[in-house]
Amino acid sequence: MPTCSGGAFPRLPAALASLSPALRGLGHVGSWLPADAGGQASTRLPVAPRSVFARRAACGTGVAVPPPPPATTREERLPAVTNPAESGRRLRCSQSPREIVPRASPQLRGMGTRASLLGPPQPPRVGSAPQGLWPAWVGWKAPLGCGPVQIHLQRGAQLPLRDALGGHGLMSRRIYGPIWKSTFGHYENINIGSPVVLEQLLRQEGKYPMRSDMALWKEHRDTRHLPYGPFTEEGERWYRLRQVLNKRLLKPSEAVLYADAIGEVVSDLMVRLRDERSRSPSGVLVGDVANLLYRFALEGISYILFETRIGCLKQQVPAETQRFIDSINLMFKNSIFATVLPRWSRKVLPFWDRYLDSWDTIFAFGKTLIDRKMVELEGQVERGKEVSGYLSYLLASGRLSLDEVYGSVAELLLAGVDTTSNTLSWALYHLSRDLGIQETLYQELKAVVPANRFPGAEDIPKMPMLRAVIKETLRVYPVVPTNARVFYEKDIVIGDYLFPKNTLFVLAHYAMSHDETYFPEPERFLPQRWLRGHGSPHHPFSSIPFGYGVRACVGRRIAELEMHLALARIIQAFEVRPDPRGVEVTSVSRIVLVADKPINLEFIARPGAP
Numbered sequence: 001m002p003t004c005s006g007g008a009f010p011r012l013p014a015a016l017a018s019l020s021p022a023l024r025g026l027g028h029v030g031s032w033l034p035a036d037a038g039g040q041a042s043t044r045l046p047v048a049p050r051s052v053f054a055r056r057a058a059c060g061t062g063v064a065v066p067p068p069p070p071a072t073t074r075e076e077r078l079p080a081v082t083n084p085a086e087s088g089r090r091l092r093c094s095q096s097p098r099e100i101v102p103r104a105s106p107q108l109r110g111m112g113t114r115a116s117l118l119g120p121p122q123p124p125r126v127g128s129a130p131q132g133l134w135p136a137w138v139g140w141k142a143p144l145g146c147g148p149v150q151i152h153l154q155r156g157a158q159l160p161l162r163d164a165l166g167g168h169g170l171m172s173r174r175i176y177g178p179i180w181k182s183t184f185g186h187y188e189n190i191n192i193g194s195p196v197v198l199e200q201l202l203r204q205e206g207k208y209p210m211r212s213d214m215a216l217w218k219e220h221r222d223t224r225h226l227p228y229g230p231f232t233e234e235g236e237r238w239y240r241l242r243q244v245l246n247k248r249l250l251k252p253s254e255a256v257l258y259a260d261a262i263g264e265v266v267s268d269l270m271v272r273l274r275d276e277r278s279r280s281p282s283g284v285l286v287g288d289v290a291n292l293l294y295r296f297a298l299e300g301i302s303y304i305l306f307e308t309r310i311g312c313l314k315q316q317v318p319a320e321t322q323r324f325i326d327s328i329n330l331m332f333k334n335s336i337f338a339t340v341l342p343r344w345s346r347k348v349l350p351f352w353d354r355y356l357d358s359w360d361t362i363f364a365f366g367k368t369l370i371d372r373k374m375v376e377l378e379g380q381v382e383r384g385k386e387v388s389g390y391l392s393y394l395l396a397s398g399r400l401s402l403d404e405v406y407g408s409v410a411e412l413l414l415a416g417v418d419t420t421s422n423t424l425s426w427a428l429y430h431l432s433r434d435l436g437i438q439e440t441l442y443q444e445l446k447a448v449v450p451a452n453r454f455p456g457a458e459d460i461p462k463m464p465m466l467r468a469v470i471k472e473t474l475r476v477y478p479v480v481p482t483n484a485r486v487f488y489e490k491d492i493v494i495g496d497y498l499f500p501k502n503t504l505f506v507l508a509h510y511a512m513s514h515d516e517t518y519f520p521e522p523e524r525f526l527p528q529r530w531l532r533g534h535g536s537p538h539h540p541f542s543s544i545p546f547g548y549g550v551r552a553c554v555g556r557r558i559a560e561l562e563m564h565l566a567l568a569r570i571i572q573a574f575e576v577r578p579d580p581r582g583v584e585v586t587s588v589s590r591i592v593l594v595a596d597k598p599i600n601l602e603f604i605a606r607p608g609a610p
């Protein structure tokens with residue numbers, strides 16, 4: 001047999017919007033930033049076939065086939081769904097499935113080799129490539145399915161483009177089924193669009209799951225000799241880091257310790273909200289609520305992490321804080337260019353330097369606040385005062401170096417802002433459009449919280465509708481619409497397929513949480529489906545907005561607390577109504593799932609609200 005070889009940010013400017021589909025699925029706050037697709041891989045790949053098509057031709061003829069251009073994306077159905085759990089039956093496939101390794105399936109057995117699935121094992125760098133996370137927006141798709149390969153959709157066809165812009169993998173899931181393969185340039189991934197398959201995959205996770213290699217973020221840390229944080233670190237070092245970070249953050253009972261701090265920030269949000277609405281011509285309209293909520297989320301997470309207020313909710317944001325906010329924006333913008341432009345252009349174009357500089361400002365801001373706090377804490381300790389708070393805990397734990405604290409806090413900060421703010425914006429948007437649901441929520445609130453006080457953390461367990469609203473918001477708008485996993489330690493078996501280690505799996509969460517098999521009328525916002533005794537049971541992996549397992553979101557409890565407290569306070573004080581101009585908003589993926597246009601809402605004061 002011949003051997004085959006071959007190779008949030010919410011307010012991105014309009015010009016970048018056209019690029020943004022390419023970042024689809026990069027996840028929240030760009031945390032799944034791809035490897036430099038346009039550049040040279042730092043490691044030479046061992047005989048990795050560029051694509052099934054190239055490999056076939058090369059295998060068949062012995063003629064070297066040039067790799068496809070890097071910007072080409074395509075998607076393919078895997079031969080026959082052979083996962084009995086998925087379909088309840090084994091589909092027959094007449095195709096010679098060179099691409100799929102036969103494991104148990106009799107019709108596949110013996111027809112290929114392990115290496116012929118995705119090529120020989122590749123180093124993790126390939127796994128980090130954006131292709132699976134990138135849509136087929138400039139590409140073409142071809143089902144591998146049964147029978148000879150055929151081009152299913154031509155370059156520039158309507159479907160991939162529409163899918164890329166609005167489908168978030170939904171369309172591919174409908175066309176290709178629960179599991180499909182896509183390629184982007186030289187890279188290949190396996191997309192998972194079924195909770196049943198997803199469960200099989202994630203239950204095989206080892207001790208140190210890997211999402212992607214975060215090459216771009218790591219490059220900044222390496223260039224500047226800075227430590228990695230929870231997003232960038234891997235293996236045993238990541239595990240050690242997470243063990244420290246999880247404490248005081250991940251358990252609901254520990255997150256509640258920050259309720260007073262969050263309550264204080266929610267109070268400032270209410271002041272800002274009242275101020276903004278009073279300045280509108282109607283006296284009730286707040287334009288671009290996501291922007292206001294962004295400031296709330298940044299203030300909230302900074303207060304928890306630095307134990308310091310940074311003034312995001314002041315009418316005049318302090319210059320130092322504004323510079324920091326601007327650099328987050330700049331970092332994401334320039335990372336897009338750093339990703340798509342070839343490596344050599346870094347020397348002649350300004351984007352790479354700007355990317356590094358903006359990260360430097362983010363780190364410098366964090367470092368200044370941490371250093372300031374340290375001086376304060378030392379004074380407190382000298383005076384025999386007890387210190388508390390997350391930063392104090394990290395510094396006092398003795399398990400992280402000061403450098404590691406700098407690195408971790410910067411990454412926690414970036415993860416904790418547009419995730420919560422966009423989710424809250426979507427929740428308010430839907431409540432404004434369904435006054436019945438809003439009224440139910442308000443009545444629940446009134447029954448639990450007396451009119452003379454604000455809702456607190458202790459009230460949340462008594463408010464199932466409040467929790468259901470957030471769950472449903474995250475189902476309809478999973479802030480991280482696609483996630484990823486690379487299993488670098490071992491081969492992975494799903495149903496009858498065997499995937500060699502280092503395969504990149506793209507987890508199409510949006511597609512799964514919009515699957516009508518699990519969520520009838522998936523496009524409708526129906527929080528009641530999460531209430532006990534209501535709604536149909538759904539698969540536990542069909543909506544997992546905070547991820548899964550030991551690598552799941554470390555900020556989940558904080559995020560929930562922030563969202564529950566802020567939403568409860570807003571609904572206690574106001575009836576939220578849609579923009580009277582009737583602007584319809586849809587979701588687009590710009591690093592995280594955001595609204596395609598500003599969400600403007602009316603806030604009508606409720607009589608007798610505290």
Ligand code: HEM
Pocket residue numbers: 028211230231242301411412413415416417419420423474479480483484544545546547548549550551552553554555556558559
């Ligand atoms: C609505 C709010 C949020 C959502 C939906 C969300 C979602 C996610 C998801 C899906 C992941 C990937 C998990 C996986 O791969 O299995 C993740 C990771 C992460 N999140 Fe969040 N997140 C939110 C808020 C926050 C907040 C407030 C923080 C900071 C306190 C935070 C910090 C992180 C960090 C550090 C990671 C990386 C963990 C690791 O790789 O070990 N997130 N988040």
